[in-house]
Amino acid sequence: MFKMTFIDPDGTRHEVDAPEGLSVLEVAHLRGFDLEGACEGSMACSTCHVIVDKKWYRKLEQSSEDEEDMLDLAFGLTRTSRLGCQIEITEELDGLVVALPKETRNMLLD
Numbered sequence: 001m002f003k004m005t006f007i008d009p010d011g012t013r014h015e016v017d018a019p020e021g022l023s024v025l026e027v028a029h030l031r032g033f034d035l036e037g038a039c040e041g042s043m044a045c046s047t048c049h050v051i052v053d054k055k056w057y058r059k060l061e062q063s064s065e066d067e068e069d070m071l072d073l074a075f076g077l078t079r080t081s082r083l084g085c086q087i088e089i090t091e092e093l094d095g096l097v098v099a100l101p102k103e104t105r106n107m108l109l110d
């Protein structure tokens with residue numbers, strides 16, 4: 001079991017246990033955080049948008065073109081934005097820190 005930290009839009013930090021092999025989106029749901037994930041990881045929305053801590057962003061695998069396309073639609077996009085459903089918890093990411101954005105856009109309801 002690894003650890004990761006979610007930072008609320010108001011800046012509150014929450015360190016939680018993060019089981020190996022789950023996505024950041026799945027960990028968020030498991031621990032009760034408000035990260036929607038409307039398409040359940042099929043890259044058809046951007047409601048799982050998270051902002052990865054700069055230090056950790058460099059350790060992530062390169063995002064795919066499909067992920068980049070979806071991120072372009074996310075509100076509050078930053079240079080370290082990623083889709084939470086595409087980040088898998090591994091040993092290398094033990095201690096990962098991500099912030100939850102203030103707003104998301106639900107493409108499925110637009």
Ligand code: FES
Binds near residue numbers: 047
């Ligand atoms: S849950 Fe829809 S793109 Fe991640």
